[in-house]
Amino acid sequence: MGRPRPLFALVLFLTAPAAFAAQRDGGPVRQINITVYGEERCPEPEGDDIVVCARRPEEERYRIPPALRERTDRPAEIAWGTRNDVLEEDARTMRPDSCSVVGSGGQTGCTSALVRQWAAERRARRGR
Template sequence: MTRLAFSGLSALLLLTAASAAHADTAAATPARQSALIVYGNDPCPKGEGDEIVVCAREPESERYRIPKKLRKTKPDETGARSWSDRVPVLEEASRPQRPNSCTTVGASGQTGCTQAMLRQWFAERRAVEADNREVP
């Protein structure tokens, strides 16, 4: 019985010490923190009261520029492609919802299986002809 009481008392003391340590660290941290980017020779603003202000300095030439993360464009974005390249992709994306699509989705979807087979045959034929043209 004394062993149970001792373990309960020691657990209570540990919890009290932990909450006191947490209260000390909570009181030590400031209420407000600010992170800013300053450009050129602009001064870093001072904190009011217990506020912490952290400043990152960038060159003056970067002041009105788009951030570096957003400057680069990906090569396969739709803005970098012509409309003649986009049309087949858009047609293929909307094909399952249209009639004659050889699918169970959409109205009359089952009616296009022969057309799908012919499209595949013509695409394979174009690929073979392109390969034959490239070989001297």
């Protein structure tokens, strides 16, 4: 590796005073992030703590968070035949005779393909 790069050294030089000041002052201040619902009160900070409250309506208390709720950009119902086709296509690379590096049976497909190619070339030579 050698010497540290100049940019890395500059970043260390600029951030070191802040790190030492935090240690001198008794460490970093603790920050608490909390979500409160309805008319709940935010907890009071203790000492140098910082409390950040997000207020949500009471009816949201036991709901699944919006980021995890069911997506609405896809169709509500997909035919079972279509689902089956998608699953089979995804699993095809792991099946025997697939000639793939994925799965335990993939190498047999490559050998089978080579044998089929050899047999087709042999038939073509005999047909001439």
